[in-house]
Amino acid sequence: MAHSDELIPAPQQRPVPVNPPSAPxxxxxxxxxxxxxxxxxxxxxxxxxxxxxPLTGQxxxxxxxxxxxxxxxxxxxxxxxxxxWSFRNEGAFHEKVTNDILSKIVSVTNPRYARITxxxxxxxxxxxxxxxxxxxPGWAGDAVVPAPHLPHATGL
Numbered sequence: 001m002a003h004s005d006e007l008i009p010a011p012q013q014r015p016v017p018v019n020p021p022s023a024p025x026x027x028x029x030x031x032x033x034x035x036x037x038x039x040x041x042x043x044x045x046x047x048x049x050x051x052x053x054p055l056t057g058q059x060x061x062x063x064x065x066x067x068x069x070x071x072x073x074x075x076x077x078x079x080x081x082x083x084x085w086s087f088r089n090e091g092a093f094h095e096k097v098t099n100d101i102l103s104k105i106v107s108v109t110n111p112r113y114a115r116i117t118x119x120x121x122x123x124x125x126x127x128x129x130x131x132x133x134x135x136x137p138g139w140a141g142d143a144v145v146p147a148p149h150l151p152h153a154t155g156l
Contacts, residue, residue, distance in 0.1 A: 069141065
């Protein structure tokens with residue numbers, strides 16, 4: 001037990017940086033496809049996507065899977081992370097968010113093929129899955145890119 005004449009050290013707090021180490025951004029950066037001579041699938045898994053309902057303001061959470069067959073350009077991973085983070089304080093319907101993200105990826109990379117599967121967590125007892133695709137005109141692909149298995153009411 002401390003006596004009243006003993007000094008108790010003050011708790012140490014970490015200093016807050018002047019500028020955060022990273023921040024959300026609407027910019028997507030690219031780099032040259034290292035193997036443009038072949039079709040291959042790049043898959044991104046984003047299990048912690050967040051935005052909010054435009055009607056209620058309540059948070060919405062989703063697991064995004066982005067499958068793409070690049071043409072000349074690939075998406076740079078950190079910029080994708082910051083881009084997905086930029087939706088955190090925006091209100092939009094599930095269908096709009098999913099299609100807006102696909103449109104952005106298509107506009108910056110012009111992929112041969114891209115598909116976004118957004119698996120939204122339950123809201124009001126309903127799970128919502130939104131799947132949007134893009135195919136470059138004339139691209140048939142070497143093989144069909146398999147659709148993900150979407151089980152019913154998994155609880156993610």
